[in-house]
Structure formats: structure tokens, C-alpha cells
Amino acid sequence: MKNIKLEILMGLPASGKTTFGEQEQKKNSYSLHLINMDDIREELYYEKDASIHRCIEKGMSNRKNRNINTIMVDGLFLTNEHLKQVITAVAEYYGEVDVIIHRWEEDRETCVKNDGGRRETKSINTILNAEYEEVDIDALNDVIKEWDCKITKVVNHKVQLKEDWYRFFKGHTHFGKDGKLRSYKWTTGGAYGNCWDNHLSPV
Numbered sequence: 001m002k003n004i005k006l007e008i009l010m011g012l013p014a015s016g017k018t019t020f021g022e023q024e025q026k027k028n029s030y031s032l033h034l035i036n037m038d039d040i041r042e043e044l045y046y047e048k049d050a051s052i053h054r055c056i057e058k059g060m061s062n063r064k065n066r067n068i069n070t071i072m073v074d075g076l077f078l079t080n081e082h083l084k085q086v087i088t089a090v091a092e093y094y095g096e097v098d099v100i101i102h103r104w105e106e107d108r109e110t111c112v113k114n115d116g117g118r119r120e121t122k123s124i125n126t127i128l129n130a131e132y133e134e135v136d137i138d139a140l141n142d143v144i145k146e147w148d149c150k151i152t153k154v155v156n157h158k159v160q161l162k163e164d165w166y167r168f169f170k171g172h173t174h175f176g177k178d179g180k181l182r183s184y185k186w187t188t189g190g191a192y193g194n195c196w197d198n199h200l201s202p203v
Helices: 017-027 037-043 052-061 080-091 108-115 124-129 137-147 164-172
Strands: 003-010 032-036 070-074 096-104 149-157 173-175 181-183 191-193 200-202
Touching (some): 003 080, 017 032, 017 070, 017 096, 032 037, 037 052, 052 080, 070 080, 080 137, 108 124
Parallel strands (some): 003 070, 032 070, 096 149
Antiparallel strands (some): 173 181, 191 200
């Protein structure tokens, strides 16, 4: 068993966790394995067990590089109990785990704005009503020490308001590997105006 670094992304929906995780994976594609819990739950759609433990187990089996030194887990983790479940699930694969928790601030208003256009199913009820705990480092370390795990750092992040184009079109577009923005949907026509805004012409 080898020492591994575990980074957990903790925050309300639309706080910026997934964007952060994807950027980190691009920068460290050889050494970092990103587990996106939403993607894993889709893979496990027909299974009765989509618990945190089962999703982590499935996510670990998906890793292509067995020599990675960092596991990053992106999911809806809002309580210390959620954090404990993630840590202990990863600890079953590795003897000693050093844990870093990335926690996004509790800015529900900005998260609601960011949630617009993000996906077909809105997360507004979760954003407005879910319990969101502060990280209790001492209590967690006391519980997870039997797995040779320790929380070494909590990194606090601010929730950034996404630009209008990103918030309203993200659900219908994607960036290719070449960095170009492409639409999932096309239209066969439309209209455009002139510089005096008094006439529309069909396309």
C-alpha cells in the first residue's frame, strides 16, 4: 500500500467545484485522477447501490493510470459525515491518505444565479435548503485516524459569478480539445437586425 493524496471538493451545487476539478485534471493529467460523482452515478444507473462508497469504488476502478499520486473527488459533499465516507472509501485502496479539503463558501445567492442554464434539472431546492456544515477538522481526524488518514489542510474558495454567456449557454455547448466553443443544437433559420434597430431580415 502506498501513500496517496486525496483532495475532496466540497460545496453547494453551482459553486464552481466541477470547473475547478476539470482544470486541475488538465494541468495534472498524469498524476491526478478525478472522480466525478455525477458521472459515476450515471454509470451505476441500473444498480441499486449508488452510495458514496460504491461510487468511489467504481471511480477508482475507472482510473487508467495505476501510478497516480492524487485522487480528487467532485460531488455534493455538504456535511462532515459525507467527508468521512469519502475518506474511508479511498482509504480501503491505500494504506495512508493525506487529505486536503477544498471548501467553497456558502454563497447561496450566487450559486442560484450560476445554476441557470447549467443543466436541464435545476438544483435550486438543494442550493436554498440543504444543510451545509463547516469542516470539523479535529472531529474528523479523530474518526479517520484508524485508517491512517489525516486532514492536512482546508482550502477555502470564493464562489465566482459566471459570465452571462457561460451561465445561459453552458448546457447547450461544449469546448473541444482545440479550445473552440461548439453548440449541441442548431437552428435552420432566424432573424437579424440593422444598426438602427428598426428592421429585421430573415436568415
